[in-house]
Amino acid sequence: MLLPKFDFYEPKTSEEACNIMNEYGLKAKPIAGGTDLLVNMKQKLLSPAALVSLSEIAELNKLEVSDNAVKIGSCFTISAIAESAKIEKKLSALSAGARSLGSPLIRNLATIGGNIGSARPAADIPPSLIAYNAKAVLKSASGERTVLLNDFFKGPGFTEIQPNEVLIEIIIDIPDGRYGAGYMNLGIRKAQDCNIVNVASFISLDDTNEVINSAKIVMGCVGPTHLRAKLAENILIGNKPSEKLFEQAAKSAEAECKPIDDFRASASYKRAMVGVLTKRTLDIAVKETSLR
Ligand SMILES: Cc1cc2nc3c(=O)[nH]c(=O)nc-3n(C[C@H](O)[C@H](O)[C@H](O)COP(=O)(O)OP(=O)(O)OC[C@H]3O[C@@H](n4cnc5c(N)ncnc54)[C@H](O)[C@@H]3O)c2cc1C
Numbered sequence: 001m002l003l004p005k006f007d008f009y010e011p012k013t014s015e016e017a018c019n020i021m022n023e024y025g026l027k028a029k030p031i032a033g034g035t036d037l038l039v040n041m042k043q044k045l046l047s048p049a050a051l052v053s054l055s056e057i058a059e060l061n062k063l064e065v066s067d068n069a070v071k072i073g074s075c076f077t078i079s080a081i082a083e084s085a086k087i088e089k090k091l092s093a094l095s096a097g098a099r100s101l102g103s104p105l106i107r108n109l110a111t112i113g114g115n116i117g118s119a120r121p122a123a124d125i126p127p128s129l130i131a132y133n134a135k136a137v138l139k140s141a142s143g144e145r146t147v148l149l150n151d152f153f154k155g156p157g158f159t160e161i162q163p164n165e166v167l168i169e170i171i172i173d174i175p176d177g178r179y180g181a182g183y184m185n186l187g188i189r190k191a192q193d194c195n196i197v198n199v200a201s202f203i204s205l206d207d208t209n210e211v212i213n214s215a216k217i218v219m220g221c222v223g224p225t226h227l228r229a230k231l232a233e234n235i236l237i238g239n240k241p242s243e244k245l246f247e248q249a250a251k252s253a254e255a256e257c258k259p260i261d262d263f264r265a266s267a268s269y270k271r272a273m274v275g276v277l278t279k280r281t282l283d284i285a286v287k288e289t290s291l292r
Pocket residue numbers: 029030031032033034035036037038039054074075078100101102103106109110111112113114115116117118122123124125161165166167168192193194
């Protein structure tokens with residue numbers, strides 16, 4: 001399959017990229033690793049008049065880790081995330097998501113910005129980022145704005161990113177006190193397969209280190225965007241972690257998700273697996289709280 005014709009730009013700064021995006025309006029698309037966009041273009045689902053490559057913009061390839069925050073440039077690759085000991089130490093669920101994505105060849109090209117920008121409900125990176133309360137920094141020729149990832153996804157393929165905007169970086173503030181998170185995905189095969197269900201769970205403990213004071217459970221593949229299991233989160237908050245509590249939260253997540261029957265699995269199987277993955281990711285999260 002041949003690619004349609006397009007103009008190609010390779011700006012060196014985000015300002016230059018934003019100016020080109022502004023000129024073309026709806027007719028230009030940013031391209032990072034191209035593992036999603038080029039497939040869509042070859043399949044004639046998209047035919048932008050211009051591609052604005054982001055890969056030569058140094059500021060988009062950065063990783064900054066401090067005691068308070070982790071900042072990841074939008075062009076940081078999935079393999080770089082998977083291999084980063086600094087990210088594993090602070091955001092192990094994000095590392096787990098990165099290790100689950102595609103194959104080594106895909107991970108070497110694919111970027112965190114592209115995974116978010118493609119807005120697939122089955123994508124491996126958004127659940128952990130939403131669970132960690134991550135923010136996205138968007139830039140256009142007229143300035144910058146910050147959006148919580150929780151409010152970012154609008155439907156399959158649709159996000160908060162406007163046609164003249166570029167996603168610059170993802171910021172994750174490190175929570176105070178003890179916290180932990182887990183990510184798990186389920187596919188038919190172990191690699192190179194679209195997920196049937198994926199779940200990320202996050203908990204943090206209060207000053208006594210005994211009671212859960214905040215919780216997030218994020219479910220993928222069971223709705224048009226990643227969904228929060230808010231009733232399950234409320235079951236956890238204010239209580240001590242226990243098998244029984246996590247089983248109750250898992251049951252609630254099962255009831256809260258909105259799966260459909262498709263060729264990958266039946267809705268009832270996906271619902272049951274949301275429960276299993278919620279319980280398992282909460283087990284991982286609580287284990288991690290004791291290591292901090
Ligand atoms: C064989 C194969 C296996 C795959 N397996 C998985 C998998 O297991 N899990 C998974 O989640 N995904 C998977 N994918 C999908 C894809 O690889 C990922 O979503 C990847 O992270 C996309 O990143 P990219 O840099 O290649 O994005 P691109 O293809 O460059 O871009 C994707 C979209 O995001 C937009 N975009 C990219 N960067 C920015 C930015 N900085 N600002 C604004 N918009 C931007 C683009 O305009 C485009 O619309 C797979 C793809 C293939 C081909």
